[in-house]
């Protein structure tokens with residue numbers, strides 16, 4: 140009854156065309172041309188999406204929140220719902236309404252001089268890149284490997300790109316948020332009417348609130364500011380390969396050292412032979428054969444004036460001479476004198492270090508029963524390479540013991556490594572995904588590590604590992620949830636955060 144009343148009210152707010160009572164229609168196009176809501180790679184637990192609602196304005200979002208409170212109907216927010224490998228647009232709690240913000244797709248501002256943009260949730264990386272290109276702006280945008288996702292959703296998930304602004308959450312500046320009671324808040328300097336520094340200074344006066352809206356269910360983000368790189372005059376892409384498995388430990392140590400010294404600005408990506416072969420085999424079998432001669436390959440780049448490139452490159456070369464067996468190759472692109480490089484004039488890299496978004500990396504996958512599926516296991520490790528190697532050997536064995544392949548996709552930052560085991564599998568193997576994921580989580584716990592992000596099926600089991608001081612973090616997040624969202628209407632169970640009253644809803648969720 141309440142659901143019916145809610146859907147009728149929602150139709151009055153957003154129009155009947157923008158309510159999908161049947162969640163197999165209405166989503167932005169995804170794998171295999173599907174327009175269905177939900178997880179394209181569902182594991183054993185369904186996480187069934189309820190009907191979907193697609194508002195177009197902030198006022199509509201606020202009206203929907205008021206209705207949801209009145210009728211106590213839970214809504215799961217997505218911006219584009221392309222969270223592949225982590226649950227797509229599926230909710231933790233079965234039958235939650237999917238609040239799909241893809242129609243809120245305005246690029247509010249792009250500022251070339253200060254290199255920032257302010258966007259609504261429906262704006263994809265491809266949209267923003269195309270607009271920059273159309274206006275011939277001298278800006279390079281950090282984009283993830285697949286560009287059809289939203290700047291807002293990816294940033295809120297602390298997603299990763301490949302230019303110097305790759306840690307997207309660190310380059311977010313200013314948010315507008317609909318709170319669980321329907322109020323509208325701006326963070327940072329956005330607290331001032333018509334602020335001129337909202338997208339420039341990420342601090343504010345008083346506590347920083349932006350952090351509580353990352354990976355949370357405390358609000359619906361309706362705008363964010365994001366920083367970009369001014370287009371460089373020169374760009375050098377570098378590949379370093381090492382011949383033997385254990386060689387990757389000093390390779391990682393060298394890369395993170397160069398990052399801490401600000402010689403290398405973007406996070407190197409590190410792949411093992413398996414990842415490279417899978418990636419390259421889609422393109423050219425001959426390339427795959429050549430790649431197979433090396434155990435590990437790292438890719439990164441230098442961005443900056445031409446005078447600096449040669450010096451920086453020499454420094455990088457000198458550092459890698461200390462790594463046994465390392466082979467370095469590089470390629471430099473220079474703009475015409477007095478001009479800046481355009482992203483689109485750089486021939487494509489394996490990953491978009493030049494900031495050009497695409498969807499090629501999605502093409503290997505299909506949500507069909509005979510397709511290739513995947514699930515990410517993504518702990519955060521220290522940067523020396525020693526700990527990463529120790530964890531890798533253990534995690535690879537655990538993965539093989541479950542008759543699955545470890546597919547390394549490591550994102551190397553100055554003081555940490557996001558170490559993604561990009562497990563790819565055919566659907567009949569999905570039962571083993573639970574076992575391997577739990578085994579990997581248990582092992583990481585012994586080593587003192589936690590994931591940076593996780594699939595909806597494992598949010599509960601990951602959150603229970605936040606045990607410091609008798610689960611102080613969980614006690615605080617629950618208290619906050621109870622205080623600002625007493626009816627539990629926003630994304631229940633997101634990152635393991637629930638109201639204290641939610642007992643039956645979470646029953647069995649953290650179990651295999």
Ligand SMILES: Cc1cc2nc3c(=O)[nH]c(=O)nc-3n(C[C@H](O)[C@H](O)[C@H](O)COP(=O)(O)OP(=O)(O)OC[C@H]3O[C@@H](n4cnc5c(N)ncnc54)[C@H](O)[C@@H]3O)c2cc1C
Pocket residue numbers: 216217218219220221222223224227228240260282283284285287288289290291292293294295296297298299300355358359360361500501504630633
């Ligand atoms: C082959 C492959 C490669 C990939 N490569 C990368 C990569 O390089 N880097 C990377 O980061 N990811 C990568 N991904 C994962 C994923 O595809 C991207 O992160 C994608 O951008 C996420 O989808 P989205 O932006 O549409 O977010 P959404 O699905 O819209 O949002 C993700 C989550 O954020 C929250 N959220 C979204 N919008 C809001 C809002 N407005 N208010 C409050 N909460 C909100 C919700 O909990 C939602 O479930 C890859 C996936 C695959 C399959």
